[in-house]
Amino acid sequence: MIGEHSSKQYDHELETIRSKVLLMGGIVETQFQEAMNCFRVSNVERADHVIAEDNTVNQLEVSLDDACSHLIVRRQPTANDLRTVMATIKVITDLERIGDEAAKIARTSKSLHARGAIALNHYDMIRTIATATGDLLHDALDAFARLDGKQALQLIAQDEVIDHEFRSIMRNLITFMMEDPRTISSALDTLWVAKAIERIGDHAKNIAEYVIYVVEGKDIRHTKPAAPSPDHTA
Amino acid sequence: MIGEHSSKQYDHELETIRSKVLLMGGIVETQFQEAMNCFRVSNVERADHVIAEDNTVNQLEVSLDDACSHLIVRRQPTANDLRTVMATIKVITDLERIGDEAAKIARTSKSLHARGAIALNHYDMIRTIATATGDLLHDALDAFARLDGKQALQLIAQDEVIDHEFRSIMRNLITFMMEDPRTISSALDTLWVAKAIERIGDHAKNIAEYVIYVVEGKDIRHTKPAAPSPDHTA
Numbered sequence: 001m002i003g004e005h006s007s008k009q010y011d012h013e014l015e016t017i018r019s020k021v022l023l024m025g026g027i028v029e030t031q032f033q034e035a036m037n038c039f040r041v042s043n044v045e046r047a048d049h050v051i052a053e054d055n056t057v058n059q060l061e062v063s064l065d066d067a068c069s070h071l072i073v074r075r076q077p078t079a080n081d082l083r084t085v086m087a088t089i090k091v092i093t094d095l096e097r098i099g100d101e102a103a104k105i106a107r108t109s110k111s112l113h114a115r116g117a118i119a120l121n122h123y124d125m126i127r128t129i130a131t132a133t134g135d136l137l138h139d140a141l142d143a144f145a146r147l148d149g150k151q152a153l154q155l156i157a158q159d160e161v162i163d164h165e166f167r168s169i170m171r172n173l174i175t176f177m178m179e180d181p182r183t184i185s186s187a188l189d190t191l192w193v194a195k196a197i198e199r200i201g202d203h204a205k206n207i208a209e210y211v212i213y214v215v216e217g218k219d220i221r222h223t224k225p226a227a228p229s230p231d232h233t234a
Numbered sequence: 235m236i237g238e239h240s241s242k243q244y245d246h247e248l249e250t251i252r253s254k255v256l257l258m259g260g261i262v263e264t265q266f267q268e269a270m271n272c273f274r275v276s277n278v279e280r281a282d283h284v285i286a287e288d289n290t291v292n293q294l295e296v297s298l299d300d301a302c303s304h305l306i307v308r309r310q311p312t313a314n315d316l317r318t319v320m321a322t323i324k325v326i327t328d329l330e331r332i333g334d335e336a337a338k339i340a341r342t343s344k345s346l347h348a349r350g351a352i353a354l355n356h357y358d359m360i361r362t363i364a365t366a367t368g369d370l371l372h373d374a375l376d377a378f379a380r381l382d383g384k385q386a387l388q389l390i391a392q393d394e395v396i397d398h399e400f401r402s403i404m405r406n407l408i409t410f411m412m413e414d415p416r417t418i419s420s421a422l423d424t425l426w427v428a429k430a431i432e433r434i435g436d437h438a439k440n441i442a443e444y445v446i447y448v449v450e451g452k453d454i455r456h457t458k459p460a461a462p463s464p465d466h467t468a
Contacts, residue, residue: 058456065453069316072306079307086303086323093327174422178415185408191422195429219299222292 010075014084017067018145021088024060024095025141027053031102032137032200036130038106039193040123042113050106057099064092083217087210091144094203098137101196101203108189108196117186125172126194129165133201136162140207149215155208156220162201169194244309248318251301252379255322258294258329259375261287265336266371266434270364272340273427274357276347284340291333298326317451321444325378328437332371335430335437342423342430351420359406360428363399366392367435374441383449389442390454396435403428 031053038047068089071077077085112118136158143152173187173194212220265284272281302323305311311319346352370392377386407421407428446454 055456062453062455065320069313069320073311073313073316076310077307079303082303082307086299089320089323090327093324170422174419177411177418181412181415184411184418188404188408188425219296221296222289 010071010077010081013067013071013075014081014088017064017071017088020060020064020067021091021095022141022145024057024064024092025144027057027060028095028098028102029134029137029141031057031099032105033134035102035105035109036134039109039112039118039126042109042118044110044113047106047110051103054099054103057096061092061096065089068092080217084214087214090210091207094206098200098203101200104196105193108193112186112189115186117189122186122190125169126190126197129162129169129194129197129201132158132162132165133197133204136201137204140204140211143211144207147211147215149212152208152211152215156205159201159205162198166194166198244305244311244315247301247305247309248315248322251298251305251319251322254294254298254301255325255329256375256379258291258298258326259378261291261294262329262332262336263368263371263375265291265333266339267368269336269339269343270368273343273346273352273360276343276352278344278347281340281344285337288333288337291330295326295330299323302326314451318448321448324444325441328440332434332437335434338430339427342427346420346423349420351423356420356424359403360424360431363396363403363428363431363435366396366399367431367438370396370435371438374438374445377445378441381445381449383446386442386445386449390439393435393439396432400428400432 031050034046034050037043038050068085072082072085075081109118136155139151139155139158142148143155170191173191177184177187209221212218265287268280268284271277272284302319306316306319309315343352370389373385373389373392376382377389404425407425411418411421443455446452
């Protein structure tokens with residue numbers, strides 16, 4: 001009886017934590033979308049809001065880590081249950097980093113617009129990677145919400161599309177910079193934005209991997225075969 | 235009696251995990267130093283070794299995460315003891331990311347040398363940031379080994395020196411690129427190396443913060459006041 005009671009309490013507390021993690025996920029998703037809007041069209045207030053939201057996200061990270069610790073100490077989960085808590089702790093870290101990257105994008109966008117340094121075609125250049133990354137993040141959070149291992153597995157490959165797109169953006173920007181060296185500084189800022197987006201994709205992929213870890217009970221991190229040739233560089 | 239026995243077992247198992255984390259720390263420290271050597275002087279074999287070591291580090295991450303889970307389930311630590319395990323889990327993640335960044339530096343260095351594209355002054359330009367970051371990483375691991383909160387606290391400020399140095403490198407490289415657009419591609423590669431070093435500094439700072447969390451029992455992440463002005467961009 002005590003076991004069952006304790007287990008129900010455990011489930012209830014875990015569900016509360018998971019809801020808050022999803023709330024945190026919703027915040028960083030909005031942060032990212034809003035940061036991209038700030039890159040497209042200058043909006044100082046909006047950019048400041050994205051930057052300020054980083055504090056909210058940071059506080060959520062600390063309090064959720066704390067809630068997970070308390071859950072472990074009070075409920076002494078079984079190995080199986082603990083896996084979910086461990087994965088949740090890792091997901092929280094990734095969400096916090098996504099918030100950081102979104103704030104970086106907002107800061108860089110603000111600076112670019114303030115200098116009147118943003119080129120019209122820069123947004124077009126990163127539109128594809130931004131959409132793909134937004135979708136990946138949304139789907140990873142969805143897979144986490146429903147603990148859908150099958151969906152999560154499909155997402156892993158999407159991150160490679162994002163990495164590929166990033167390298168293509170880099171090549172394009174290098175061409176522009178060489179053609180007109182006066183654009184180097186603003187092109188570099190756009191490159192940092194693209195890099196931040198690519199990192200958000202990495203974090204979204206991590207979240208998908210943790211979902212698989214919970215559902216399948218196996219750790220699929222680092223199981224992908226190494227790059228085909230050691231000469232292949234990013 | 236059982237409590238005491240269990241506690242001793244716990245201490246013993248935790249010490250084993252901590253030793254392995256320090257071993258992992260030693261590997262990534264060497265990876266970073268070797269990667270910097272590869273940037274300075276072309277050495278394909280050495281670069282390949284740094285890249286291959288990433289697998290060792292990844293496997294250590296998975297097995298150490300597993301060991302931490304087992305420890306929690308079997309020994310059911312108190313809130314106080316659990317703090318150390320939680321911090322250890324976070325340190326492991328940071329060490330793995332440092333390994334990733336070191337492998338990136340080795341890959342980029344190899345590619346730069348293969349193209350004969352490395353400029354002599356590029357190493358001079360990043361020498362300072364590389365030394366400061368190597369020292370910070372070493373000291374952070376040392377603070378973790380000795381659980382020295384005082385030392386860890388002193389390290390937090392060092393990361394700002396590294397961030398400052400990174401921005402100075404970026405400005406210098408932009409100047410070089412504008413003066414001679416043919417160098418854009420190689421200057422960008424050097425910039426990615428500097429960025430990877432700066433990220434290693436971030437991870438080393440995280441490790442110092444986790445040491446403080448264990449020793450002082452308080453979470454000092456995100457407690458620094460926000461940047462003085464919202465117009466200040468990195």
